[in-house]
Every structure is written in structure tokens, then in C-alpha cells.
Amino acid sequence: MVTRGFTGRQQAPDIAKRLPPGQSLVTDFPVLSAGPTPHISLGDWSFTLKVGPKPVAKWNWAEFNALPRSHQIRDIHCVTKWSKLDTPWDGVLVDDVFKAAGIDEPPTKFILAHSFDGYSTNVPVADLVGGKAMIALRYDGKPLPPDHGGPARLLVPHLYFWKSAKWVSGLQFTERDEAGFWELRGYHIYGDPWREQRFTGD
Amino acid sequence: MTEAVPSKAPEPKLRWQEAKIAAIMPDTPRVKSFLLAPSAPFPFRAGQHVDVRLTAPDGYQAERSYSIASAPEETAAIELAIERLDDGEVSPFFHDIAEVGDAIELRGPIGGHFVWDVADGGPLLLLGGGSGVVPLMSILRHRAAVGSRVPAFLLFSSRTWEDVIFRNELLALDAKDDGFQLAHALTRDQPRREQDFGRRVDAAMVAELVGRLPGPPRHVFVCGGNPFVEAASQGTIEAGVAPSMIRTERYGG
Numbered sequence: 277m278v279t280r281g282f283t284g285r286q287q288a289p290d291i292a293k294r295l296p297p298g299q300s301l302v303t304d305f306p307v308l309s310a311g312p313t314p315h316i317s318l319g320d321w322s323f324t325l326k327v328g329p330k331p332v333a334k335w336n337w338a339e340f341n342a343l344p345r346s347h348q349i350r351d352i353h354c355v356t357k358w359s360k361l362d363t364p365w366d367g368v369l370v371d372d373v374f375k376a377a378g379i380d381e382p383p384t385k386f387i388l389a390h391s392f393d394g395y396s397t398n399v400p401v402a403d404l405v406g407g408k409a410m411i412a413l414r415y416d417g418k419p420l421p422p423d424h425g426g427p428a429r430l431l432v433p434h435l436y437f438w439k440s441a442k443w444v445s446g447l448q449f450t451e452r453d454e455a456g457f458w459e460l461r462g463y464h465i466y467g468d469p470w471r472e473q474r475f476t477g478d
Numbered sequence: 479m480t481e482a483v484p485s486k487a488p489e490p491k492l493r494w495q496e497a498k499i500a501a502i503m504p505d506t507p508r509v510k511s512f513l514l515a516p517s518a519p520f521p522f523r524a525g526q527h528v529d530v531r532l533t534a535p536d537g538y539q540a541e542r543s544y545s546i547a548s549a550p551e552e553t554a555a556i557e558l559a560i561e562r563l564d565d566g567e568v569s570p571f572f573h574d575i576a577e578v579g580d581a582i583e584l585r586g587p588i589g590g591h592f593v594w595d596v597a598d599g600g601p602l603l604l605l606g607g608g609s610g611v612v613p614l615m616s617i618l619r620h621r622a623a624v625g626s627r628v629p630a631f632l633l634f635s636s637r638t639w640e641d642v643i644f645r646n647e648l649l650a651l652d653a654k655d656d657g658f659q660l661a662h663a664l665t666r667d668q669p670r671r672e673q674d675f676g677r678r679v680d681a682a683m684v685a686e687l688v689g690r691l692p693g694p695p696r697h698v699f700v701c702g703g704n705p706f707v708e709a710a711s712q713g714t715i716e717a718g719v720a721p722s723m724i725r726t727e728r729y730g731g
Binding site for chain 2: 278309474476477478
């Protein structure tokens, strides 16, 4: 349906092809979250890997920072309609987290990521391995600020950004694909921006 | 973050539908309200939003999310209050081009967290900055429509008295003396009433408001730009409210 009088502001083709349907380019870095920003001291910070209810590895801040570091430049896409291109991150690839925990073969096909504020979000293991995702510790060369998820956030840039859990405290292997916080509240179970999977049923 | 998980079955697929602009009402120099009549009206909860989609003749589409300002008691037409962003793509269309009788596309309702029903009770502390008042207005209109006396406080931060969205309606609600209280925080203007403030929101201000409620707030809703939401939500925590009772929604960057 053509909207009378609307012409829009189309991006140059090289930018437009990097924007999934319904997304608009931003140059700032908007902040979104369901609750207040938690301020987590590095002394209280820890990261736990669980298989079902059972913890299999746990790191404090210093131990986690000693894991192999990777650098990624990625485009990110928020379900609230903004996309930001070429965002630079440093952190620990999920592959390297699993390796450090002695996990060669993932025990299940699904992960539920947990955060210090009680938030959670589900991601298939296949979307976290092979260099596709990291536990990000730095943005644009600087420690991740609290309102952007610091000390550490999950980064799964090829899915809508609610999957990139802020203030991440651990990953949990689950037998089934367990819906997380927004997935229980009408948002899509997988969240592929290129298929515009914003809401349940999309 | 710890409220009960919704027990309802997942919502059905949200389909795009046509909605007619039934009325356009100026709110402030920068904000207009648009009354939209969906071709297939839908129930919603106070605090939810809709996605709006505009299509250019060549097929290019732009989408935006807007909170619903009207009460869920009225579904034949829903109200969106849209601030004109000078460098925007969609809000200038609504302000400068859209006319009564035009059709746009929308789908909704969206959002299952930043919502309040009168059955959820209170006391209710609402903290809004600028157009962040819109979903809070839906909550207050819902409360008024059902004749609730749940204690509720709205702290509304605006640049100037002229910029106060829904100003007359809010003052009228305040005058009803039904358990609702209103305080304005004007960041670039003098306060007009005894109970108002002439500064940005801060922890001392929130602590004072919490003291004006008859009991500790049970539900806190904070909506606005990120700096406002950070200041208001951290101030609420400093006033002794548990972070788990605070829901936030942030506009833009």
C-alpha cells in the first residue's frame, strides 16, 4: 500500500544493501533495556558455564580476561528499528569459552544466556560457534560502559540485538530451546533480522 | 525483571493492516496526536506500542514504533502522540504531510513488559521524560477510565511549560483528587505550581516524590530518553525501591 505523500529518505545502495527490511541507519548508539542499568563491580563479576542445572566452569574477571581475545567489526540490528554499521568489539569468542571449559562437542543444541539483572535470552548453539559470537568486553577500544552492558555482554550480531544479552553472567546448555525474557513476551524465538523475525509468528 | 512470566498463550501473528487517520490534534509546538482507526481493531494493554509502516511509490518502506497514548477501553481508534524530529524521516511525514482521511499501515499490539493493568495495583510511580510520557498516559487514562483509586504519582520532565504534552488533561486528572498526584520537572523553565520543580530529575527529587505516596511504590515505570531514564531509575533505586520493581523503556539514543 503506497502511503500518500511519503517519499522517504533512501540510503545509498551500498548502505541500503546492509540494512535488513524495516531498519533505519543510526550513527549514535541507542540504549535499550527492560529495567534499570545494574552497576556490577569487577570484584563481584563472574561468568559461569552450565550444562542444564550443573555448573561446569566458572571464571572471575581476571581469569576471564586471560582467555584468548578476538576483535570483530560487525553490523548490529535492534528490533526497535535501528541498525548500526561497522561496530568494533573485543572479547572472547564463545568457541574459546567452550574450549577453555574442555567442551569439544556441545552437549546440547541450545543455549540460554543469563544476565546479572535476571534477563535471559535463548540462542541455538550453532549460532554461537564458528566465530559467530563472543562475550564482548570492550567496545570501540574502551571498556564496555554499564548502559551498553558492561562489564561484559553477549554479542550475536547476526540476530536482533536483544539476543546480545547485556550484563551477561553465564551461558547454560539446555535440552530444548527455552524461551528467554522477550521471547516469552511476544518476541520471536530466533530473531533473524534478514527474515524480519521480530515477533512470534513472523 | 522478576515479575511473573505471562501465562497467556503466545500472541497470534501480528499482521499489518490499514488504519485511517481519524483526527489530528496539536499537543505542543513539537508534538501532535494522531487518532488512528484500524480496519481490524485489536485489544491492547496500557503501555504497549504499535509498529507503523509507510511505503513510497517505488516500494521503499520505513517502519517506526510508537507507544499508544489512549486507554485500552477504547479500541475503535487509538491515539499516537508523535514528536517532530527535525532530522527524522517518519515524524516529519506525520507532522507536515499526513491529513485526516489518509491511510497508513500498522500492526500491534507489541510489548509484554512495560504494561500495567488496574488489577496489578499500586502504589504506582510513573516517571516520564518528554514524549516518554505517552505510554504512561495510557496507564493513567486506563486508571481513570475504570474509576480506580490506586495511588499513582507522575513525575513529568519537560523542557518548558509550553512543551508539556497533555498538559490540560493531566492538570484536570490532578484536580480530581482521586489518589493521582502530578509533579512537573521543567528543565529550562520556572516551575508553575508549588509541587513542581525547575530542574532535571535527580535522586533527591525522586526520594521526595516517593515520600508523597501513601506507601512504597510497587510498580515503577520509567520512559524517556536514555539520560532521563538513567537518572530517574538510579534515583528510584537510591530512594530505596528494589530494581526488580522498575521497568524502563528508552527512546532513541
